[in-house]
Structures are given as C-alpha cells and as structure tokens.
Amino acid sequence: MSGGHTHSHGTATGQHRKRLILVLAITLSVVGIQVVGGLVSGSLALLADAGHMLTDATGVAIALIASTLATRPATNARTYGLQRAEILAALANALLLGGLAIWVIVEAVGRWNDPPEVATGLMLTVAVAGAVANLASLLILRGGQRESLNLRGAYLEVLGDLVGSGAVIIAGIVIATTGYTRADVIASIAIGLFIIPRAWSLLREVIDVLLEATPKGLDLDKVRDHIREVPGVVDVHDLHAWTITSGVPALSAHVVVDEECIDQGRPGVVLDALDECLGEHFAMEHCTFQLEPVGHRPHEGAHHD
Template sequence: MHSHGHSHRNDVEQQAHPVANRLQMLWAVCLTGGFMVVEVIGGLISGSLALLADAGHMLTDTAALLLAFYAMTLSAKPADNKRTFGYGRLQVLAAYTNGMFLLALTGWIVWESIERFYEPNPIKSGTMLTVAILGLVVNLIVFKVLHSSSQSNINIRSAMLHVLGDLLGSVGAIIAALIIWQWQLLWVDPLLSIFVSILILRSAYHVIKDSSHILLEGKPQEFDTQEIKRNLMELEGVVDIHHMHLWSISEQEPLMTFHAMIGERYDNDKMIDQMLGLLRNRHGLAHATIQIERNACLEDTTQVACADEASN
C-alpha cells in the first residue's frame, strides 16, 4: 500500500481571517452606510440630483462591503463533513462577485455621464462642495481602515476598490463643484465621472483576474513548481517527483499534492518528514500531501495507476 504524508497549520495559523479584519470591515460598513444617509438627506434638502445619485452609489458600496463582511464571517467557520476544506473560499467568491458588480457599476456611470453631456442637470455647487468634502474625509478614514489588511486578503482588496471609487469620486466632485461654482461648466461633472470610472475599471479587472485564478485552481503566483521539484529531487533518496499539483483555497492557504518515488533502502516516514520540512522552511508551504512510491506510475490516456509499495 502507499504511504501518505500531511502537513497542516496549527489552529491559530489556519484562522486566515482574524477577528481584527472583520472589525475593520464592520467599521467600513458603518461609516459608508452612515454617510450614505447623510448624502440622501443633503440631496433631499438641496434638491441636488447629483448628490442623490452619489447616495445610490454609496448604497451599492455599502452592500458590497456587507457582502465582504458576511463572507469573512462565514469563512471563519471550521471545516465540517460538508465542507472539508472549510469556508475560506467564500472570500474569494465574494471578491469575484464584487469585481463583476464593479464592472456593471462603472458601465452605468459611463452611460449616465454620456447622457449628462447632452442633458446636463442643474447642480447647486455650494451644497455639492460641502457634501463632497465630508465624503472625502469619510472615505479617507474607511480607506485607511481597510488598507492595512488589503495586501494579504483579496476580499478586503475588492471591497477597498469600492471605497477607492468613492474616494476618487469625492475628489472629482470637489473639483467639479469648484469649477461649476466659478465658471458654470456643467460638463465637467460627467467628464470627471468617466475618468474615475476608467480608474475603477482597471482595478476591478485585476480583482476579477486574481479571484478567478484561485477559483479555477490556478497555481499561486509566488510559487515556482519547477524550483520546488528541483529542490525535492536534491534530497538523498528521492528518485522522482511527479503528479505535482499546487493550488489554493484562498490567498492565505496554498495547498500541494505530489507523488514521490524513493529508493528501496530509505524509510517512508523519514523521507516524508524531510520533504515536508523542505516545503515548509524553504517555500512556506505548510499544507502538503505526499504519496510515497517504490515503483514507477503506469500511465495511459484514461487513467493513472501506480504500483503498490512492496511489503517490508
């Protein structure tokens, strides 16, 4: 029979989505949702359609942040009989959903902006400027709250793109309000909206690309399978490494499986320990499953059959 080796993170390391990250996301939800209410009130009092439209944008962002927060909460659940790998990939799915939603949102903004070139709406620049400045302050706070965790978490990164869109929108609204107040050039508002949409679109593309790569079981970009195989082959007793697969549950959870053919006089358990140690210490792979073989695998176009290990 075959021998298998496994390496797992400890319970603390497996918690890829710590409580601190969820609290940061919750703060972002509260701040974004709270300012959305302020924009609705400001728009109704001033009669500004521009502010009400931006409040609608903030509503979609609040929904996106809630989705990200919900995914983070569920992903912290332990593995069970139905989800043996746990729920970590929910964050990747939420990131992909948010990315697709960003594409639809930027398309809508561009469409509305083109219409406003032909039929410009009256804008009260004073009210617009005040609310835009408040929005900039709120979005800067939310952006700072999320930024510290965004590099290692694609779900937070996708949510942060919504906030970045609002931040850029607030900057654009301030510029547009000042120009409209000074020169009454209403076409500046839709022009800046299109510019912001292009910036958001570029970031959304990268989020969709990264999340879909994980969902399609793609190899994590930071690992080189050829180098890993070469390092394993350098171990004394390792004859061949094949059927190597490397993928990830989420950005923080890379997984690996492979078959290792070893020499007859080498002990299975000791060889497994050496290979797991190499993967962990040199490549940062904390979860690997290794199948030990004494004879070559027999392959054809329909199946892969490996010879059983001789009994000792």
C-alpha cells in the same frame, strides 16, 4: 502513502473583521449623507460616488458574512469547510463594482446634452466630508489588503471612492467658478472609468483562484528542484498548487523515493523533510504527498502527468 499537514485554519479576511466592521459603519453613514446631498444638489457625480460607496458597503457586508462562514469546520461533504465563500464574496463584489461603473457612464452620457443645474455649495460640502471618510477607511484597510482578496476588494473600492470624491470636488469648483455644468457629467464619467479596471483586476484574481491557478509568485520549477534535493527522493510528478482561499495556498505531489527509504521504514522522515523544506522556502503550510517506490508510475493511469 501520503502526508498532509494543516497548520492553520484561519482565513486572511477573518483576521481583519474589526477593520471591516469599522469601515462598514463609516461607509453606510457617508452613503446616507451623499444620497441626500446628491438629490438635493442635483449632482450626478455625487450620486455616483454614493452608489459606489453603497456597493462598498454591500461588498464589506458580504465579506463579513463570508469570513464567518469560512470559519465553520470541515465536514465529509465539504472537506475544506466553507473557506471558498470568501472567494465567492470577492466575485460578487467585483461584479457589483463593474455593473455600477457601467451604469454611471451610461447615465452620464445621457445627461451630456442637457446637464441639470447643480447646487455647488452643498455638492462641495458633501464631497469633502466623503473624502475625509474615505481617507479614514483607506487607512483602516491598508494593513490587511495584501493578505485577503476581500480586504483588497474593499480597499480598491474605497480608493476609488476617494478619487471619486476628489473628482466631485474638482467638478464643484469648476461649476462654481465658471458655470460649466457639464463638469459634473465629466466627473461622473471619470469615476466610472476609474472603477472599471480595478473591478477587472479583482475579477481576474478571483477567476484565478476558482480555476485553481498556481498561486501568484510560486515557481513550480523551483519547488520541484527543492523536492528532488530531499534525501531519499528520486523524482516528483503530478505536482499541483492552488489557492483554497486568500492566504491559504495548498500543494499536492507524487514523490518517488528510493528502495532504501522504503526498506528502512523512513517514509515518515521523508514526509517531515518535505514539509519542512516547502514551509521554509515557499511558506506552504497545506501540503499532501503521495510517496511511491521507483517503477510505480506506470500503474497510475494516463490522466497523471
């Protein structure tokens, strides 16, 4: 027999939609300003920062669409609904971020031997405006970035933008005071190098979810110990834990119970105790248990651990 309890169907990204919408509006506004400023001033670093922010806007838009899809009810064809859409959105975001970083670095290397003249006054004005907008977006996203991969992706991108705006400001000051135009190229490369490890970090987390790795911070050995301590439980096997989407971990297990539990009709009591135990100690809300009598395991087949 089995027991499953799903206490919450809301996703972490869905709880912060207003934050994403506000950041999207800010980001799109700054992108337009930076593109015009970069083209007029001739600054590659400014265009790189604009391209990064455009990627931010795309990522946030994807996250918003995905969070809407994730709230759709489950069906017989998709028993978890479309909650994984958020993870696919985070995957697209990570790939866009990494691709942009590579493009910026390649373009910057191509400009090294022939750096163009840069209008530093306009470059600095636009960079400062971008830095202020990035700081505002960062503060908006800070409250939810630990709860959702999509929000974390947007947060990391905005953080990269803030650093990028700082690099553009420094490059503008250097060019204005020394005439060293390669400072713009160096700033562009620095922006690209800053983005790459953050894109990889996000991508690695997404891959862990798609490969159904054990949720970060969950010790399955401790989970086994707690399950075995529940009255009536003899042993546990086929224990699996994974993440459906950000903020929605899940767990399943085959739990062996003693004959007294079965004879006295107490499986329901054991299921309640298991749910209460894992909810209290490990914050696991979506658990499914198969209760088995002693000696049943040999009937399960070789694919069970």
